[in-house]
Amino acid sequence: MRFGRRNDLDTVTFHGVMVLLAAVCVVILIAPTLIVLIVSFTNGFSLKFPPPGYSLRWYAALIDAWQLHFAALNSLKIALWTTGLSIVLGVAAALGIAHSKTLTAKVLDSLFMSPLVLPALAFGLSALMLFSVVGLPVSPLTLVIGHTIVCVPYVIRTSVAALAQLDPVLLESSASLGASRLYSFRRITLPLIRPGIMAGGFIAFMSSFDNVPVSLFLRDARTDMLPIRMWQDLEGKLDVTIAAVSGVLIVFTIAMMILMERVAGLSRRLR
């Protein structure tokens, strides 16, 4: 921390307040994650903190929790399909709108980004209405369609940002050396924007895996989803098994996050 030259009241109060508020912010950001991790190792039957003792019993209990397994597997399948579809549609759209300054491109960009700010629950309900009007019963297909609408903006955002940094001279040289457009795309554009696509795909995957508002309307008992299963378990009773599930999810998220930071520079692409 670089402190100023003049050591008067102004300097002390300013830095004091800034550091104090930032510290409160850091505590609020990490405390919940740490506390859930600690509570998940309790040997008791309640969510008391600090736990009376430590054990792996709730993690052991997960092995037999077939409802959670079923829901987790469903969520994983839907998230993978959603990520695939979001990348195919999203990267193509990003290529189309990234360098275009036309009004159509601007309108499309706003349209593709709007699911990020509009209430997803309202979209979930309206999608259910559409599918029931056209006679399409809720299924993994309707879930993937609904999830793709709310997840594709992340892929577009990171891909457009990566394309903006792509030096057009590279493509010009490639073309002047006789490369076809497809060849230039495969050998120049794609490798250079791949980290952006990966970062966006990762966020799309996580937000599909975590989606509640859209799944709530577009799933049924056969397509039970993990976050909804957990939410309903929590509404009924405060189950310590959920702490163990949370522990698994937190470790998985941190591991994936560090991996994506290494291979795709995740944090730079989210700003």
Added chain:
Amino acid sequence: MASTAPPSPLRTVTAYELKLAWPLGAFFLLFFLAPLVLLFFVSLYTNTEMTNFGPTQYAKFLFDPFSLKVLGSTLWLGVEVTALCLLLGFPLAYVYLRVPGWAQGVLILIVLLPLLTSVVVRTFAWIVILGRQGIVNTVLLDLGLIDSPLRLLYTEGGVVVALAQVQMPLMVLPLITALTRIDPNLSDASAALGAGYWRTFFKVTLPLTLPGVIAGCLLTYAAALSAFITQTLVGGGQMLFMPMYLYQQASTLNNWPFAAAISFIFLVAVLAVITIFNMLGKISQGYVNV
């Protein structure tokens, strides 16, 4: 990229055609715009059997004090959450740019972790923290500050803090971007001219980051309004906000026309707020780029 220049052969190799966006455009038309149009259509039915048309659902909402209170408290909840995120998030972004590189790496991961962790997990954490046997009550009891556990869960304060944690990354990330763009010479110049840190902050730093502040507020506000899981689990049954109201009408009561009208009013309210934010953003952008 001058659009007035005749298309050179090079232009065609460096730019991709807009038509690549059409597949997703068609996808959005079918599965995003069409459902929203249908939603409006359904909201115009006067009865749950959906036989008669009329604006009665809107009248029912807009002349019902209970519904208006739900809308009002939802919009107000967003204001509280956004204000708390800004109050705590700005100092974090400010400190972030003044710490060494390794600390920046740690801080950014701390900011990103909640963004990527499941919302149910994050909300569950707040139940553990704020519960009767939670850490806050344990500490206060041990210190002898209170005699019996406080009720922290199922209070508006609890919902605001939990939501602030859930949405904090949406505020901090644009703020970091905005602060990075400020020329450091400006605050040095301000100091050289005799302004203290507080004065420099309010007269130079804050005005220059306004576009970032507005972008962060927009994302945080929109996300706080639609945060269904956190609102229901930390808020409990006593506090009703728009997402749960909508869900109850649609799922529990099967009243699709009224649920559609609630959705539509909710959408319009959010759109109105976004429009205001965007206008403020344009004004602040002009201010910064003088």
